[in-house]
Amino acid sequence: MTDRGPVVLLVEDNELNCEMLTRRLTRAGFKVITAADGAQALALMASARPALVLMDMNLPVMDGWTACRRAREDEQLRDIPIIALTAHAMDADRRSALAAGCDDYATKPIDFPELLAKIRRMTAS
Amino acid sequence: MSTDSSQPPAPWSQVLLHAVSDLRILAEAGDKGLEGALREDLQRLLQAATTLEHQVADTANDSHHDQMNSLAAIRGYAEMLQEDLGTDSGSLGDSLTRLLQAVDTAHNDSATAPAPAPQQRNIASEPGFILAVDDLQENRELVARYLSRSGHLVVTAASGEEALRTLADTDVDVVLLDLMMPDMDGREVLRRIKENPEWRATPVIVISGSQDMDGIIACIEAGADDYLFKPFNPVLLQARIKAGIERKRWHDREEQYRQQLERNEKFIRATFGRYLSDEIVTEILERPEGLELGGDLREVTIMMSDIRGFTTLSEQLGPQQVVAMLNRYLGTMTEIIMAHNGTIDEFIGDAILTVFGAPQRRNDDADRAVRCALAMQAAMDGINADNRAAGLPELSTGIALNTGSVIAGNIGSERRSKYGFVGHPMNVTSRIEDHCQGGEILISESTVKKLSGHYTLGERRDLSIRGIEQSVTVQRIEEARHD
Structure with a gap:
């Protein structure tokens, strides 16, 4: 594990998936922090300033769409890239994620190499 | 579910x-x-x-x-x-x-696999803050997704307890409530929402898994605003949410208006409450057009009372004793004046300046003033009994009554003003009062002319008043005659 890697905030309420993705991202050299709902995610975005957010859209308390919209309305959080994790390969889901202000999306089950490439590109600067 | x-x-x-x-x-x-x-x-x-x-x-x-x-x-x-x-x-x-x-x-x-049918219609609605209560995560997610897409802000709660906590923390526009939940079920949540004065107005849409019409009717009787059966049509859900939000907004506006009125009433009560009886304040509030706050020349009966020899007395007592004695005296007198609907213009040390007939004019202004003065003198026995018990000296008061035209209105500067009175009759009253003996009520001829009740009056006396050429005729009032 390295502390030097960029910090990625993983927002995922499903424990299995959250654990798995944390593990994979950590292996890939990222420092991973996690949130289980949209409200927690917004709070962590503000306090931990992650380089990127991976956000599941179906979340309790505050869903991913709402959290994205709020983040985009917030001057402090506006610039943090968000990749939506959508459960379905449906166009509507992707579009609504992008409409809510996500920069990109990945469909579950995630093609990890592809996702990794996106994360690396977005955190490259 | x-x-x-x-x-x-x-x-x-x-x-x-x-x-x-x-x-x-x-x-x-x-x-x-x-x-x-x-x-x-x-x-x-x-x-x-x-x-x-x-x-x-x-x-x-x-x-x-x-x-x-x-x-x-x-x-x-x-x-x-x-x-x-x-x-x-x-x-x-x-x-x-x-x-x-x-x-x-x-x-x-x-x-x-077949995806849910695309939305045929989109119901345009003012965005609202929706609380979706369901014990099953997938149901909460489904509702959150439908409603987030139409621009609503959705918070979810997985139990009745959580829903009530959310209600306590946030201003929710519409509650979407599943009826079948473990622990606290939807009906109980509904009951608690409707018995809380702050939440009562929040529309509640109940969701039933079965076509249980009797259950729905019971909920509507218990205060639910609308209902849906599962699985529900997203368009219908949106339409009902829209109606719920409109209902809530309407209520909020009404509430705002009511609060504005309440603030106005509070302001008027705060401005006049110290000088006027509740009865007069209420009268003003009910008929505000009868109250002219601008300068206004009107005929009033003025009453001035003063404790005889109070200055000398106070020199012999400690300051705390003076204040305690004065407060007891003024408190009792204020109650009597309020009871007779007099307007207290001001306290000047131990003296009380009261006006009958402003801001509200009544036909019996002079009579009330006389009855008030008699009641004040009658109350002195009680006050003195208390003073004796407390080891304090006995007091006696003189009261003068006079009727004339004064200017009534908000007098003062922009920063500090009060409803008050100016005019010659005010000064004349004060001069008459100078001639009063302890326990005496002197009433000027102008007031006598306004009386319709019967009183036992003493002999007419002419007083020469500093500042006016003509002397003022006064009489002593002994008692009210009940004939």
Whole structure:
């Protein structure tokens, strides 16, 4: 594990998936922090300033769409890239994620190499 | 809430579960050969597979979303294991490859599964803050998704207790309430919402899983605003949410208006309450047009009372005794004046300046003034009894009454003003009062002329008043005659 890697905030309420993705991202050299709902995610975005957010859209308390919209309305959080994790390969889901202000999306089950490439590109600067 | 229709397991699940059991046998056989991280990842993979097996077996509770999450976890761990095993993967590698193929198939199959019908209509609505209460996560997610898409802000609660906490913390526009929940059920939540004065106005839409019309009717009687049966039509849900938000907004505006009125009333009571009786304030509030705050010349009866020799008295007592004695005296007098609907203009030390007939004119202004003065003198016995008990000297007061035209209105500067009176008759009253003996009430001729009640009056006396040429005729009032 390295502390030097960029910090990625993983927002995922499903424990299995959250654990798995944390593990994979950590292996890939990222420092991973996690949130289980949209409200927690917004709070962590503000306090931990992650380089990127991976956000599941179906979340309790505050869903991913709402959290994205709020983040985009917030001057402090506006610039943090968000990749939506959508459960379905449906166009509507992707579009609504992008409409809510996500920069990109990945469909579950995630093609990890592809996702990794996106994360690396977005955190490259 | 579970849907009643149970579905057969998806065709992909057979292949996938087969691949999983394959892997499990291999894992048990070759477990010891794997090192730390690999072993851990394999355990996690199998754990995810177990979860998926349960989800697939539980056909009554078909949650596509949960299955996708399990699939995602299986795939992730399988890929990590493959990466770690490298080319020298052996039978475990083969098993993982088969598993990943099965996951792909499962994923593709479920992706081509019939998607929910696209929304035919979009109900345009003012965005609202919606609280969706349901014990089942997938139901909460479904509702959150529908409503977020139409621009509403959705918060969810998984139990009645959580819903009540959210209500306490936030200003919710509409509550979407599932009736069947463990612990605190929807009906109880509804009851608590409707018995709380702050939440009562928040529209509640109840959701019932069965077509239980009697249950719905009971809820509507208990204060629910609308209802839906599951599975509900998203367009209908939106239409009802829209109606709920409009109802809430209407109520909020009404509430705002009511608060504005209340503030106005509070302001008027605060401005006049110290000088006027509640009765007069209420009268002003009910007929504000009768109150002219601008300068206004009007005929009033003025009453001035003063304790005889108070200055000398106060020099002999300690300051605390003086204040205590004065407050008791003024308190009693104020109550009597208020009871007779007099307007206290001001307290000047131990003197009280009171006006009858402003801001509200009444036909019996002079009579009330006289009855008030008599009541004040009668109250002195009680005050003196208290003073004797407290070791304080006895007091006697003189009261003067005079009637004339004064200017009434808000007098003062912009920063500090009060409803008050100016005019010559005010000064004349004060001069008459100078002539009063202790226990005496002197009443000027102008007031006598206004009286309609009968009183025992003393002899007429002419007083020469400083500042006016003509003398003022006064009489002593002895008592009211009840004839």
